[in-house]
Amino acid sequence: xxxxxxxxxxxxxxxxxxxxxxxxxxxxxxxxxxxxxxxxxxxxxxxxxxxxxxxxxxxxxxxxxxxxxxxxxxxxxxxxxxxxxxxxxxxxxxxxxxxxxxxxxxxxxxxxxxxxxxxxxxxxxxxxxxxxxxxxxxxxxxxxxxxxxxxxxxxxxxxxxxxxxxxxxxxxxxxxxxxxx
Numbered sequence: 001x002x003x004x005x006x007x008x009x010x011x012x013x014x015x016x017x018x019x020x021x022x023x024x025x026x027x028x029x030x031x032x033x034x035x036x037x038x039x040x041x042x043x044x045x046x047x048x049x050x051x052x053x054x055x056x057x058x059x060x061x062x063x064x065x066x067x068x069x070x071x072x073x074x075x076x077x078x079x080x081x082x083x084x085x086x087x088x089x090x091x092x093x094x095x096x097x098x099x100x101x102x103x104x105x106x107x108x109x110x111x112x113x114x115x116x117x118x119x120x121x122x123x124x125x126x127x128x129x130x131x132x133x134x135x136x137x138x139x140x141x142x143x144x145x146x147x148x149x150x151x152x153x154x155x156x157x158x159x160x161x162x163x164x165x166x167x168x169x170x171x172x173x174x175x176x177x178x179x180x181x
Contacts, residue, residue: 010073012081013066018158022063035151055092067092127162135169
């Protein structure tokens with residue numbers, strides 16, 4: 001049962017932190033309650049606080065991100081979290097390095113290391129750069145509009161949202177389709 005809850009939490013965080021940006025606890029609860037309409041606002045804020053306390057979210061209240069020790073479990077199409085699955089929150093899995101267990105918030109030596117971006121983040125960044133140069137929009141604006149479109153459409157990947165934005169801008173789609181795997 002604990003492993004099922006861990007997978008559900010991983011899916012929740014994967015769908016909430018696409019693009020690798022950190023968010024405040026209030027913004028995260030706003031995303032879950034108002035934009036995604038998954039939880040009531042009070043329950044969303046409570047869940048964010050509980051995930052932070054149990055180590056699933058790291059950082060501070062103004063800049064949260066998923067713990068690096070969490071395994072990636074991408075949500076399948078149409079996946080939706082249910083609050084009842086999160087009644088009991090296990091502690092976040094520990095990251096094992098050289099037979100030592102390291103808790104996400106107890107290792108200050110790794111704080112200054114630059115994180116290696118995920119391949120999906122590289123793909124999204126280069127896709128956004130191409131759309132930016134073709135459309136004349138800033139890359140930040142492309143990502144903002146795509147993220148807004150993704151939230152409005154529901155369970156749509158950010159890649160598809162960028163492609164839809166490019167289509168709205170009447171851009172040549174053939175070169176962009178190559179970014180899809």
